[in-house]
Amino acid sequence: MTDRIETERLILRLMRRDDAEALLPLFGDPVFIASFEATPFDLDEMEAWVERNLVHQAANGVGLYTVVLRSAGLVIGDCGLEWIDIDGEPVAELGYDIRRDHWGHGYATEAASAIRDHALHVLGLPRLVSLIQVGNAASMRVAEKIGMTNAGALNRYGNRYFRYELRRPDPAAGG
Ligand SMILES: CC(C)(COP(=O)(O)OP(=O)(O)OC[C@H]1O[C@@H](n2cnc3c(N)ncnc32)[C@H](O)[C@@H]1OP(=O)(O)O)[C@@H](O)C(=O)NCCC(=O)NCCS
DSSP states (O other): OOSEEEOSSEEEEEOOGGGHHHHHHHHTOHHHHHTTTOOOOOHHHHHHHHHHHHHHHHHHSOOEEEEEETTTTEEEEEEEEEEEEETTEEEEEEEEEEOGGGTTSSHHHHHHHHHHHIIIIISOOSEEEEEEETTOHHHHHHHHHTTOEEEEEEEETTEEEEEEEEEOOOGGGTO
16 A cells, blocks of 8 residues: 655645554544444544554555645645445545634545545556445535536435446547
8 A cells, every 4th residue: 555645735745653642533423423323433443443444445445544734734634545346336435524623724625636646547456436325515526626416315324325436537538
């Protein structure tokens, strides 16, 4: 797995076990976590979440990066890929989270664009999806801004999601 992806304002670096504390301002925030219809994490839950990502990464060679704001040297989010299964088919899901005091500056869009480009052009994946809970307008907007389109709704984990999708342009088709 590429250990570092840089953008104009952000560094996406491999997640580390000790990032749990820096990610707690995201997942411990009741407003942030409401997007997942969950309750705020404590440090133990945050550590377990990070551990799941590290296990996924070790097994699959892709995972969520820790997003660092260059100007402040501050962890402001996570963004990356996870393999999930939809209708028996493995697909790479692009995910992104930003801490609330940094929302609205285009950081999710900047991080997700970098992961999109890496996935399509470095990893050579033909297709990306994002499962976004119906009602998460900010996340849908990010998906649209990076070129994904709404491919319909599905039920999963007891929730209703929109499946946003992006396919690698076919050079033969001039795209
Ligand atoms: C979704 C999330 C990652 C967006 O992060 P961000 O850095 O603020 O995103 P950006 O600034 O790149 O873009 C947000 C866009 O959503 C728009 N937006 C924000 N709130 C909105 C709302 N309630 N309704 C419609 N659009 C909204 C913003 O105006 C912006 O679009 P614009 O550039 O056209 O104005 C952040 O809100 C978050 O972490 N939420 C909680 C976790 C989450 O939902 N993760 C995604 C799971 S699928």
